Amino acid sequence: xxxxxxxxxxxxxxxxxxxxxxxxxxxxxxxxxxxxxxxxxxxxxxxxxxxxxxxxxxxxxxxxxxxxxxxxxxxxxxxxxxxxxxxxxxxxxxxxxxxxxxxxxxxxxxxxxxxxxxxxxxxxxxxxxxxxxxxxxxxxxxxxxxxxxxxxxxxxxxxxxxxxxxxxxxxxxxxxxxxxxxxxxxxxxxxxxxxxxxxxxxxxxxxxxxxxxxxxxxxxxxxxxxxxxxxxxxxxxxxxxxxxxxxxxxxxxxxxxxxxxxxxxxxxxxxxxxxxxxxxxxxxxxxxxxxxxxxxxxxxxxxxxxxxxxxxxx
Numbered sequence: 001x002x003x004x005x006x007x008x009x010x011x012x013x014x015x016x017x018x019x020x021x022x023x024x025x026x027x028x029x030x031x032x033x034x035x036x037x038x039x040x041x042x043x044x045x046x047x048x049x050x051x052x053x054x055x056x057x058x059x060x061x062x063x064x065x066x067x068x069x070x071x072x073x074x075x076x077x078x079x080x081x082x083x084x085x086x087x088x089x090x091x092x093x094x095x096x097x098x099x100x101x102x103x104x105x106x107x108x109x110x111x112x113x114x115x116x117x118x119x120x121x122x123x124x125x126x127x128x129x130x131x132x133x134x135x136x137x138x139x140x141x142x143x144x145x146x147x148x149x150x151x152x153x154x155x156x157x158x159x160x161x162x163x164x165x166x167x168x169x170x171x172x173x174x175x176x177x178x179x180x181x182x183x184x185x186x187x188x189x190x191x192x193x194x195x196x197x198x199x200x201x202x203x204x205x206x207x208x209x210x211x212x213x214x215x216x217x218x219x220x221x222x223x224x225x226x227x228x229x230x231x232x233x234x235x236x237x238x239x240x241x242x243x244x245x246x247x248x249x250x251x252x253x254x255x256x257x258x259x260x261x262x263x264x265x266x267x268x269x270x271x272x273x274x275x276x277x278x279x280x281x282x283x284x285x286x287x288x289x290x291x292x293x294x295x296x297x298x299x300x301x302x303x304x305x306x307x308x309x310x311x312x313x314x
Contacts, residue, residue, distance in 0.1 A: 161269025
């Protein structure tokens with residue numbers, strides 16, 4: 001590790017970050033491919049303090065590994081920060097991953113004290129369970145598995161599914177109803193594990209960015225009130241690498257009082273038909289494994305990969 005240069009990340013590292021992540025994908029095979037535009041979006045996240053809470057190791061112009069912390073815009077009793085990072089396959093088994101995790105935990109304490117010092121700090125790592133060596137790396141530093149999530153997929157051929165219920169009206173995303181989308185998401189996610197409201201700046205960074213697909217994102221209303229929403233995203237780098245055009249249902253939300261009335265199923269059915277008509281090959285989504293509703297299975301989705309949420313109470 002002594003021949004590497006260590007420094008915080010900057011937005012100028014977008015291409016080097018994409019190169020690193022794509023090199024990792026060749027070994028880890030988790031279906032994540034990146035362009036420099038994709039990684040830039042993460043580097044300019046308003047809740048990623050790169051100067052205080054990121055570190056990258058460079059071998060010349062090659063990024064050998066990195067870690068960055070994303071803190072939450074709000075927190076009550078618990079402040080869960082995300083630790084994200086990785087090591088280039090050519091530089092693994094040299095202690096770089098351990099050094100980066102240690103640096104990430106230290107950085108998490110710094111931003112926590114700056115933003116939510118009165119809350120309890122928990123550092124989260126959320127990665128597919130298939131990545132070799134990851135469990136051993138985080139476990140030996142005190143992380144424990146606290147939650148499981150799963151990626152589910154739906155092949156788009158002849159798509160059938162629930163129609164929009166009587167009394168409801170569906171509309172695609174537009175700049176006029178963007179705030180309705182965000183408000184429904186925030187209200188619907190109030191009882192979702194680990195979720196906090198998304199302020200407008202984070203919404204723009206994480207949702208309505210270059211991967212957002214407005215023509216396949218829908219809002220459901222009843223008597224003019226926005227009661228459900230579905231946001232679709234798609235990554236051009238994934239399409240180029242796999243040859244499969246995937247419509248990823250990034251956010252699906254239903255107001256609490258409208259659950260078990262077919263809102264989510266109707267939104268997914270409409271979005272699936274729309275995606276198929278627009279030439280997508282597949283739809284996908286990520287879901288909490290503790291979700292008891294079975295609504296995604298009913299819509300025809302099947303699990304293809306599992307994720308583990310590791311947590312360290314600091």
